[in-house]
Amino acid sequence: MKNLEITYNKGKENEFKATKGVNIEIYPEEYIAFFGPSGCGKSTLFYCILGILAPSAGEILVKGKNPYKFSAEEMVNFQTSVIGIIYQAFFLINSISVIDNVALPQIFQGIPPHKRNQRAMELLKRFEIDSKAQFYPDNLSGGQSQRVSVARSMVNNPDILLADEPTGNLDSISTKQVMDALEEINQRDRKTVIMITHNAAQLKYCHRVFYMKDGVVARVVPNPEKKQIAKVDKTQMLVTEMEQLSRMYPYDPPDVLKVKSLVNFLTQDLNFDQLARLEGAIKVMVDRKTTPDKLIEYLTASYDAGGVGLSKPRARKITDKIVKILDQSKDIQRYRRRLLRADLFTNQDELVANITNYLIVDYHGNFTPEQKSNLKNAIFDRLVGNFRKEGFEARIATPVKDGGAGFNRKTAHNLTLHLEKILIQGMETGGE
Numbered sequence: 484m485k486n487l488e489i490t491y492n493k494g495k496e497n498e499f500k501a502t503k504g505v506n507i508e509i510y511p512e513e514y515i516a517f518f519g520p521s522g523c524g525k526s527t528l529f530y531c532i533l534g535i536l537a538p539s540a541g542e543i544l545v546k547g548k549n550p551y552k553f554s555a556e557e558m559v560n561f562q563t564s565v566i567g568i569i570y571q572a573f574f575l576i577n578s579i580s581v582i583d584n585v586a587l588p589q590i591f592q593g594i595p596p597h598k599r600n601q602r603a604m605e606l607l608k609r610f611e612i613d614s615k616a617q618f619y620p621d622n623l624s625g626g627q628s629q630r631v632s633v634a635r636s637m638v639n640n641p642d643i644l645l646a647d648e649p650t651g652n653l654d655s656i657s658t659k660q661v662m663d664a665l666e667e668i669n670q671r672d673r674k675t676v677i678m679i680t681h682n683a684a685q686l687k688y689c690h691r692v693f694y695m696k697d698g699v700v701a702r703v704v705p706n707p708e709k710k711q712i713a714k715v716d717k718t719q720m721l722v723t724e725m726e727q728l729s730r731m732y733p734y735d736p737p738d739v740l741k742v743k744s745l746v747n748f749l750t751q752d753l754n755f756d757q758l759a760r761l762e763g764a765i766k767v768m769v770d771r772k773t774t775p776d777k778l779i780e781y782l783t784a785s786y787d788a789g790g791v792g793l794s795k796p797r798a799r800k801i802t803d804k805i806v807k808i809l810d811q812s813k814d815i816q817r818y819r820r821r822l823l824r825a826d827l828f829t830n831q832d833e834l835v836a837n838i839t840n841y842l843i844v845d846y847h848g849n850f851t852p853e854q855k856s857n858l859k860n861a862i863f864d865r866l867v868g869n870f871r872k873e874g875f876e877a878r879i880a881t882p883v884k885d886g887g888a889g890f891n892r893k894t895a896h897n898l899t900l901h902l903e904k905i906l907i908q909g910m911e912t913g914g915e
């Protein structure tokens with residue numbers, strides 16, 4: 484997209500610029516997300532890519548061609564075989580069976596009926612919905628309907644899969660099934676996947692995220708967990724979470740990033756608007772300008788009443804964790820001050836022992852003395868910077884006999900995240 488602008492009701496009284504000067508490039512085989520709050524222009528771009536909403540200014544090219552210059556025939560081919568489409572509301576045809584819904588787009592390709600059904604059945608099997616082939620869409624659950632539309636989107640083997648809030652109407656189990664299907668379509672079938680979402684938990688699947696705000700792409704963020712397809716400056720790739728966050732939010736000072744880091748840790752499933760409010764609340768807490776009870780009150784107040792709309796147990800859990808991490812971080816702050824004064828070794832053993840105890844409070848397995856001592860050594864190495872985060876995680880996942888702490892991968896990962904939170908919150912950001 485080059486300087487792409489889309490204006491609704493152009494020249495009329497209610498003229499509205501939904502996108503303003505979007506300049507982006509999406510590469511073949513990339514999985515990207517447009518992420519942003521409701522009304523920021525995500526679906527507008529979706530319709531534009533699909534060839535049904537012409538730019539008011541600027542240009543869009545798909546596979547090097549401008550779809551708005553296609554003949555009618557080229558356009559049909561484009562919309563049925565170059566691009567596969569998944570909508571939030573499924574848009575299955577209720578008067579024909581599931582298998583016919585999936586087979587239908589092949590008609591425009593002139594494929595004979597038995598071949599159409601064979602291909603449709605293959606896809607229904609692949610997405611584990613073949614048992615419903617003869618049902619009518621009315622009789623399916625939301626999750627089942629969306630898997631049918633994933634199958635339909637793939638039936639003509641398109642190069643690009645376009646999905647607008649594909650899990651917006653689904654429960655968490657169906658959401659996972661659909662997200663797994665999209666990931667597989669990207670990774671195994673090597674399709675370009677363009678997903679629209681306002682759910683932060685889904686960004687981890689993507690190579691890059693286009694953050695949208697008020698009709699512009701405000702930031703483009705490569706996912707450090709994915710091998711990049713776009714040319715991303717390797718030396719700019721991220722090492723610590725603070726560096727990572729500071730790249731995502733280049734205009735935010737470190738204390739704001741500290742808040743974001745906590746929010747990332749505590750929430751995987753909130754929507755964009757809830758996240759923004761939660762960040763505000765946690766900032767107040769990090770600045771120690773409110774009490775845990777007040778925070779819980781705000782977190783549980785309904786969204787419409789200006790709160791975040793969390794359940795009580797969840798709000799309590801989040802608040803407890805924040806209180807704990809902030810508390811634990813005080814030791815790190817003291818430690819860092821001492822580090823500056825160069826009397827580093829005074830109480831180091833005590834600090835390392837304390838942090839070890841914080842970390843393992845929620846760990847219910849048994850510890851051998853050797854294991855605990857190896858964990859302490861690893862924590863010490865992380866504190867003084869002998870390892871980065873990844874090194875720490877690898878070390879504590881190493882068997883005890885090889886000098887590690889012998890945790891399984893999941894525990895090692897969780898303990899590492901927890902330690903990083905304590906470290907980040909303990910970082911001096913001026914002022915104090």
Ligand code: ADP
Binds near residue numbers: 501521526
């Ligand atoms: P998103 O998908 O990010 O929620 P949309 O792309 O649907 O946002 O809408 C972006 C903005 O354009 C919104 O303010 C919306 O009200 C406006 N808009 C969308 N469609 C139309 C339309 N057909 N006519 C006028 N305004 C529209």
Ligand code: MG
Binds near residue numbers: 525526527
């Ligand atoms: Mg939308």
